[in-house]
Amino acid sequence: MRIELPREFERLGAVRIYGSQKIYELDAGPGSPGCGEEDGVVRRLAAESLYAVQREMVVVVPVRSERLKLIEGVLVGIPQPCPVIVVSNSPRAPIDRFYLEQDSIGNFCQFTRKPVMVVHQKDPQLAAAFAAGGYGEILGEDGLIRDGKAEGMILGTVLARLLGRRYVGFVDADNYLPGAVNEYIREYAAAFLLNEGDHVCARISWHSKPKVVEQALYFAKWGRSSRQCNRVLNMLVSHFTGFETDIIRTGNAGEHALTLDLAMSMPYATGYAVEPFHFVHLLEEYGGILPQTAHGDMRRLIKICQIESRNPHFHAAKGDGHVDDMVRGSLATVYHSPLCPDSLKEEIVATLRHLGCLPEDGLIPPVRIYPNLAQLDLEAFRTQVRELLERRPGAARGAAAGL
Amino acid sequence: MRIELPREFERLGAVRIYGSQKIYELDAGPGSPGCGEEDGVVRRLAAESLYAVQREMVVVVPVRSERLKLIEGVLVGIPQPCPVIVVSNSPRAPIDRFYLEQDSIGNFCQFTRKPVMVVHQKDPQLAAAFAAGGYGEILGEDGLIRDGKAEGMILGTVLARLLGRRYVGFVDADNYLPGAVNEYIREYAAAFLLNEGDHVCARISWHSKPKVVEQALYFAKWGRSSRQCNRVLNMLVSHFTGFETDIIRTGNAGEHALTLDLAMSMPYATGYAVEPFHFVHLLEEYGGILPQTAHGDMRRLIKICQIESRNPHFHAAKGDGHVDDMVRGSLATVYHSPLCPDSLKEEIVATLRHLGCLPEDGLIPPVRIYPNLAQLDLEAFRTQVRELLERRPGAARGAAAGL
Numbered sequence: 112m113r114i115e116l117p118r119e120f121e122r123l124g125a126v127r128i129y130g131s132q133k134i135y136e137l138d139a140g141p142g143s144p145g146c147g148e149e150d151g152v153v154r155r156l157a158a159e160s161l162y163a164v165q166r167e168m169v170v171v172v173p174v175r176s177e178r179l180k181l182i183e184g185v186l187v188g189i190p191q192p193c194p195v196i197v198v199s200n201s202p203r204a205p206i207d208r209f210y211l212e213q214d215s216i217g218n219f220c221q222f223t224r225k226p227v228m229v230v231h232q233k234d235p236q237l238a239a240a241f242a243a244g245g246y247g248e249i250l251g252e253d254g255l256i257r258d259g260k261a262e263g264m265i266l267g268t269v270l271a272r273l274l275g276r277r278y279v280g281f282v283d284a285d286n287y288l289p290g291a292v293n294e295y296i297r298e299y300a301a302a303f304l305l306n307e308g309d310h311v312c313a314r315i316s317w318h319s320k321p322k323v324v325e326q327a328l329y330f331a332k333w334g335r336s337s338r339q340c341n342r343v344l345n346m347l348v349s350h351f352t353g354f355e356t357d358i359i360r361t362g363n364a365g366e367h368a369l370t371l372d373l374a375m376s377m378p379y380a381t382g383y384a385v386e387p388f389h390f391v392h393l394l395e396e397y398g399g400i401l402p403q404t405a406h407g408d409m410r411r412l413i414k415i416c417q418i419e420s421r422n423p424h425f426h427a428a429k430g431d432g433h434v435d436d437m438v439r440g441s442l443a444t445v446y447h448s449p450l451c452p453d454s455l456k457e458e459i460v461a462t463l464r465h466l467g468c469l470p471e472d473g474l475i476p477p478v479r480i481y482p483n484l485a486q487l488d489l490e491a492f493r494t495q496v497r498e499l500l501e502r503r504p505g506a507a508r509g510a511a512a513g514l
Numbered sequence: 515m516r517i518e519l520p521r522e523f524e525r526l527g528a529v530r531i532y533g534s535q536k537i538y539e540l541d542a543g544p545g546s547p548g549c550g551e552e553d554g555v556v557r558r559l560a561a562e563s564l565y566a567v568q569r570e571m572v573v574v575v576p577v578r579s580e581r582l583k584l585i586e587g588v589l590v591g592i593p594q595p596c597p598v599i600v601v602s603n604s605p606r607a608p609i610d611r612f613y614l615e616q617d618s619i620g621n622f623c624q625f626t627r628k629p630v631m632v633v634h635q636k637d638p639q640l641a642a643a644f645a646a647g648g649y650g651e652i653l654g655e656d657g658l659i660r661d662g663k664a665e666g667m668i669l670g671t672v673l674a675r676l677l678g679r680r681y682v683g684f685v686d687a688d689n690y691l692p693g694a695v696n697e698y699i700r701e702y703a704a705a706f707l708l709n710e711g712d713h714v715c716a717r718i719s720w721h722s723k724p725k726v727v728e729q730a731l732y733f734a735k736w737g738r739s740s741r742q743c744n745r746v747l748n749m750l751v752s753h754f755t756g757f758e759t760d761i762i763r764t765g766n767a768g769e770h771a772l773t774l775d776l777a778m779s780m781p782y783a784t785g786y787a788v789e790p791f792h793f794v795h796l797l798e799e800y801g802g803i804l805p806q807t808a809h810g811d812m813r814r815l816i817k818i819c820q821i822e823s824r825n826p827h828f829h830a831a832k833g834d835g836h837v838d839d840m841v842r843g844s845l846a847t848v849y850h851s852p853l854c855p856d857s858l859k860e861e862i863v864a865t866l867r868h869l870g871c872l873p874e875d876g877l878i879p880p881v882r883i884y885p886n887l888a889q890l891d892l893e894a895f896r897t898q899v900r901e902l903l904e905r906r907p908g909a910a911r912g913a914a915a916g917l
Contacts, residue, residue: 290693
């Protein structure tokens with residue numbers, strides 16, 4: 112991979128938000144390990160160095176009723192060195208879709224010897240593990256892990272930590288382009304290679320998103336929701352730096368990766384707010400603006416790295432119904448943050464009203480926030496999960512051994 | 515890359531046509547060089563082995579007025595070890611599009627240090643080189659190389675041979691997915707790794723081709739033209755083997771690669787017939803059916819390898835106008851072959867009539883065929899081209915040195 116170095120960054124306290132980086136070559140070939148130093152502006156990252164990072168990176172694929180063809184394509188795109196955890200929340204009745212997924216992934220693993228772990232979000236043992244670890248907030252009234260992609264991501268993060276790896280990366284299961292999945296994971300690895308330290312977050316901004324417009328394809332750069340989300344996050348940053356900025360381009364980035372040290376020391380928002388809340392939380396905790404809390408060790412240097420992918424983002428159409436929720440969810444994280452100045456609150460209300468997304472009472476509902484994962488007793492969780500994994504050799508058909 | 519071994523092949527004389535092979539992993543990681551032998555059905559090809567082949571493979575990108583953004587994306591997708599030749603036939607007036615291409619590619623090479631050679635199909639020196647080499651058939655009445663992608667591919671092949679490499683692969687410039695380009699080239703390398711010898715042809719069958727149908731996307735597997743082309747080629751094979759077959763799935767494959775020994779010993783058809791004519795020619799020359807000709811050394815074992823790509827083929831829409839020409843052109847190569855039995859001739863006429871592609875006189879016009887490239891005096895060509903390349907340092911801005 113050949114990648115541009117970031118040309119700028121915004122700093123608040125211990126948080127550095129880097130400007131988006133361009134990719135010049137998906138595959139820069141082999142070479143001596145480590146970063147190529149040959150150029151001041153563009154870095155060549157040899158294949159071996161990327162593989163070395165990938166071996167330390169668990170890729171989590173949240174699944175919910177995606178077509179099996181698409182899930183298989185995503186697995187095809189994930190580089191072999193990465194262990195994979197598929198967290199499914201697909202319904203088990205009237206058709207047991209989870210069984211079909213396990214079967215199809217197991218079959219795929221027969222051919223590829225890929226280490227893939229498949230778990231179901233509603234597995235009572237996983238719920239019991241969270242309860243045992245003192246993180247019962249993630250459980251619903253039925254005692255199982257709540258529905259939601261964010262909840263699946265939390266589960267995947269904890270399992271990745273238990274596998275003893277250093278990084279966790281997320282990839283959606285509804286991607287039509289195995290080549291794009293492959294690119295995202297190379298980019299995660301590139302970010303971790305370029306940014307040393309245990310508190311790094313890598314976020315992908317899509318090159319474009321093809322849409323059908325008037326019987327033809329149009330390559331949109333920004334969705335309606337990400338445009339608003341980035342704008343509001345940038346206004347938040349600008350408020351504290353005093354300089355207007357458009358540095359944040361990945362507010363809603365579903366494609367992102369974190370060092371596990373960072374991921375395991377963050378609270379998580381639910382729903383569409385999960386990704387923008389990363390920014391809000393990191394600024395709250397390490398931005399040096401609010402009084403310091405128990406978790407935020409200001410000696411940590413937090414690096415948020417943004418990379419512009421080269422492949423378009425081409426995923427299964429889910430309809431437009433969720434866009435309103437998405438805008439409301441992501442703006443709510445900023446609105447309800449103790450960092451949010453009154454002027455920005457007014458702007459958020461005006462924006463939501465303009466978009467027709469403001470509830471009738473004019474109040475922006477807060478987003479559910481799960482506690483900091485640092486509060487989870489990992490050893491108590493591990494005890495429960497070890498038993499579960501031993502009981503479940505069929506799920507990964509011999510692949511679990513490789514994890 | 516992890517790839518299935520072909521499950522079947524059809525043999526005619528010295529020609530083996532392998533059944534299409536499935537890809538299980540785009541990137542199977544690093545490992546000991548050579549083919550992984552761990553499995554009887556699926557082979558793991560380590561990154562190092564693929565790179566070793568890529569270093570010996572020139573990638574030719576024919577360009578004609580494609581958007582610069584797309585050309586850059588294609589270059590981003592080509593793995594670094596491959597030298598690249600861009601053969602442009604873009605108009606030089608009223609806007610000098612070739613100048614824009616050179617400028618944009620030169621700029622890109624500044625960042626990537628990618629070895630890219632850029633030539634124009636209408637360059638008088640290249641025409642002079644073909645004339646000096648005794649291959650004047652490729653020149654039009656104006657003394658320059660004729661228009662056409664096939665003519666650009668012939669030029670690219672000869673230049674690749676002059677660069678001293680072993681393989682040549684073709685990639686279209688209008689591909690929206692850098693990740694797909696990357697995949698094709700890995701697949702070419704995989705084919706050459708799995709199939710030893712100097713007479714190998716690798717052809718890609720697309721996973722699917724997204725189309726806009728009723729305001730939504732539909733992933734078509736076969737275009738109208740490739741369906742007919744494959745059907746007729748399979749009927750030709752079946753006629754001689756006595757067994758009905760559907761083995762040929764890449765009759766029209768624009769994405770293909772050849773060992774240069776094979777590419778330099780073939781005649782070429784023009785227009786849309788160039789790719790299906792590979793099959794027709796190889797069967798004529800090495801199929802053991804016709805009396806042997808001067809070029810076809812039957813001791814050669816010709817291997818045609820077909821690989822199903824995992825990324826969809828997503829390219830710039832050119833409209834449907836060319837499909838009729840495409841069907842007519844590809845079926846004409848079979849119709850006018852001395853191999854074609856009368857029954858198949860009747861079938862071809864009936865097919866074209868049914869599709870509304872038969873000319874009014876009921877006669878299928880023959881396709882222009884250029885002589886076997888073995889007739890080109892390569893040393894005479896080289897003398898002309900060496901001078902040209904020395905005169906043109908700006909074209910590749912220091913990148914030519916790397917070729």
